[in-house]
Amino acid sequence: MSGAADRRKAILERIARAAAAAKRDPADVQLIAVSKGRSPEEIEPLIEAGQHDFGENRVQEALAKWPELLARNSNVRLHAIGRLQSNKAAEAVKLFDVLHSVDRRSLLDALAREAEKTARTPTLYVQVNIGEEEQKGGCAIGDVGELVEAVRSSPLPLAGLMAIPPLGLEAAPFFALLAKLARRHDVTSLSIGMSSDFEAAVMLGATAVRIGTALFEDE
Numbered sequence: 588m589s590g591a592a593d594r595r596k597a598i599l600e601r602i603a604r605a606a607a608a609a610k611r612d613p614a615d616v617q618l619i620a621v622s623k624g625r626s627p628e629e630i631e632p633l634i635e636a637g638q639h640d641f642g643e644n645r646v647q648e649a650l651a652k653w654p655e656l657l658a659r660n661s662n663v664r665l666h667a668i669g670r671l672q673s674n675k676a677a678e679a680v681k682l683f684d685v686l687h688s689v690d691r692r693s694l695l696d697a698l699a700r701e702a703e704k705t706a707r708t709p710t711l712y713v714q715v716n717i718g719e720e721e722q723k724g725g726c727a728i729g730d731v732g733e734l735v736e737a738v739r740s741s742p743l744p745l746a747g748l749m750a751i752p753p754l755g756l757e758a759a760p761f762f763a764l765l766a767k768l769a770r771r772h773d774v775t776s777l778s779i780g781m782s783s784d785f786e787a788a789v790m791l792g793a794t795a796v797r798i799g800t801a802l803f804e805d806e
């Protein structure tokens with residue numbers, strides 16, 4: 588058995604190899620440790636190993652878990668990666684540094700209002716429903732330009748585009764499509780890649796990979 592710090596090291600090496608193969612600088616790929624469902628006892632060894640970016644997919648769970656951890660570890664950046672309801676905008680703006688799932692104008696407006704009230708300005712990713720799936724979060728491919736422009740004219744900084752490819756299909760073509768959309772709209776950051784497909788994501792331009800299982804569990 589190996590610990591989370593060892594698994595993190597191995598993942599960083601795999602990211603570096605994939606980046607090198609694509610002639611990219613590994614320093615341009617941020618590893619986000621997805622800590623949903625993990626306890627503070629599982630999380631803290633990773634912080635001690637130098638992990639600073641963590642992702643949670645539910646605001647309530649993050650609120651229960653993170654304030655105390657953040658009080659002890661002021662260098663941690665918290666990323667919201669799950670679907671976000673507008674009525675959680677206030678809590679999300681207060682707690683998170685980066686929000687990866689902005690997929691509609693009404694949510695952006697709610698976040699912008701909270702930002703003005705609190706003087707907190709989390710960075711935003713526009714989530715794209717890249718496989719055009721009915722049940723999936725993310726804006727329609729045809730709406731990306733409009734939503735990107737809306738973020739650009741909001742008080743909140745735009746990071747880039749985020750997507751989760753359809754389950755059970757090869758991810759690479761969907762990553763490539765997202766990268767193409769990003770180029771079309773002059774966006775440079777891509778939040779793509781999870782435990783099962785992060786090397787392909789890095790080769791296709793990921794600047795943030797969101798990894799849970801491979802970091803917290805032994806294979």
Ligand SMILES: *Cc1c(COP(=O)(O)O)cnc(C)c1O
Binds near residue numbers: 623668781783798801
């Ligand atoms: C859970 C989750 C991940 C991490 O998935 P793993 O397969 O455990 O690496 C990444 N992104 C989102 C949006 C998630 O909900």
